[in-house]
Amino acid sequence: MLAEIWRNVRLAIVTFLIFGIAYSVIVLGIGQALFPRQANGSLVTRGGRVVGSMLIGQAVTSKDLFQDRPSATVNPQTGKPEPYAANNSGGSNLGPTNRALVQAVRSDIAAIRPLVGPGPIPANLVESSGSGLDPEITLQSALLQVPGLAKRTGISAGRLRALVLREVRGPSLDLYGPQRVNVLQLNLALRRLEAKR
């Protein structure tokens, strides 16, 4: 029995070294060599400063930008709400018959309502995502924001609409995922458009 235990200790250590460490180092090396941009988090820099990751949504507080989805993340130290806290991902976990869900969606509608005008609002734009870091909104959620944004930025609705349609992506392989836009990419394009004026 002792021999059997000793055999297992040696087996555990050697397999730990191979599948815990060596495998990780191989993938790390391949990633850094072949896919350096993706492997380091698809970071976006502007003027030498990291402005975010193309894959991670960020809190949009300026009214002159396209708005993203509500986020239920909290600050990992304080536990207080902090949308798009990319060091503490997570969803609201609110259930379908929870009164707090109705209140959360109502307040998210109240926040976006002045920016989009009257009419029904797509659930995508007012219901928080699973990760709290969703970088995208549906095409419909983006187009809904065009008229209001045109008024606030002075850029014509036609040009904004064209901008959205240029940035639209999906469905992948023509089958998977909705038509959608990356909000950071869209807002960077919007800033470039403003800079050109």
Place this chain on the structure above:
Amino acid sequence: MTIRGLLGDALFLAVLTAVAVPVGTYIYRVMEGQRTLLDRLLDPFDRLIYRVAGIDPERGMDWRGYAIAFLLSNLVMAIVVYLVLVFQTSLPLNPARIGPIAPTTIFNTVVSFISNCDWQVYSGETALSYLSQWALQFLQFTSPASGLLVAIAFARSFTPGRTDLGNFYRDFVRSLTRIFFPIALLFAIALLATGVPDTLGGAVTAHTLSGGVQTISRGPVAAFEAIKQLGTNGGGFFNANSAHPFENPTPISNLIEEFLMALLPTALLFTFGNYIKNRKQAWVLYGVTMGLMVVLLLVLYSAEAGGNPILQHLLKVSGANWIGKETRFGIAGTSLFATLTTAYTTGAVNAMHDSLLPLGGIVPLFQMMLNAVFGGVGAGLLNILMFVILAVFVTGLMVGRTPELFGKKIEAREVKAAAAAMLIHPLIILWPSAIALASAAGLAGIFNPGLHGLSEVVYAYTSAAANNGSAFAGLGASSPFYAITTGIVILLGRYPSMLLMLYIAGSLAGKKTVPASPGTLRTDTWTFGVVYMGVLLIVGALTFFPALALGPIAEQLAMLAGKVF
């Protein structure tokens, strides 16, 4: 529901099946020591591991020897990882200087990862160093390998004239080097290409377009992600699991992850067909199981696509139920993932299951209650075969024929053991749920009020017992009460039933193979497939219907009536 969404899901399942059949044969060849493509490259590695660990790969084991090696290896690996987690603060690769982990959390985590459950009561980015993540990644290789081996040992008991079940250590090494390692490496690279990061660089500080500051956690994710899915583990690198854009950045990465978690359990049905030299048997079991899963997928997809009537009516919100879901996967990609992760008991999530509508949430719950809709690597095949034994016994009684299974007589011993294995699952779900619902510590963890709160508790123990690991994550599962009770349920859901199946295998291996006669009840017919499904559903429905009626079914009715809690 959209035509495009349905077509996408259908195409996925077709490709999965087309690949799973040859992979099933490949697994058979690997486990039986036949020549395979990677032998020349990998044989030296195997020999090196044998030498370092002092393994004699040629020595055959009976069921006891196999069971002892299985338990002992798992215990030792658990202790190794336990030590890494305990000494996290003194060990390297901790760029964020993350502090120590609570003892109950360590207990729960080690138990959960060694058992292929990967239930998580911690959040990856705030609680674990990179080395601790690698320690868990190590278990994500070895726990599905262990499950696979028990299933293979069981399959070997039907080989005519064979009395041993194989050598555990040799099987362990070969399955790791020939199956888990190459496939995980290949798809880790594919995931890198889709945008999954892999770096030891620590978090980045970004200065956002709106003038804010954002700390972005990163890590060696791609390597972790591939084996997390391939091994039906499901324990995420980040708290949000596969909903996190770094774990699952595009619809294509989503397809890869869905494919990986479904690949081996589907393939194993065909591996089993190879063992018993009966491909039609594999197709029958595959066919009825896939049929059930597709029906459940449609229930989930249609519920979520329809949206939440309360929000639609009260707040004039239009469209599907988007809460807890990511834009890039769409409703179809989210529904397929939620269905697969609970059918194949992986437990990774690309959306928050707690926020599914009642009819959407009942699908994951029900699949884990049945615990045999394909199931995890190895464990799933064992559960399916356990129900096959019971179905053979029941039909044998009905038609008055001797119960035989693939040429071996099924007698009182085997039926008793299979029945015991079957009964464990409902007991370790319903009793702990009742205890939690009757105790202050249990009730304190509930997040969503009303009927949904009951579902949260039942979901937790169902997920633990099925070694799934997904959650209605609002539940405060990190409290000592839940960390300890779910940890115990995870262990009871893993080891006793596997040992009972090994016991059955040992008993069958000693029996002579009976040639099929006109009196033999054939199990490779669609008629038997329907009987098998009937037994599975009747057992599942009768045992769990009261809990489902009080939870999701009642909540669905409340929601339709516009009631909130």
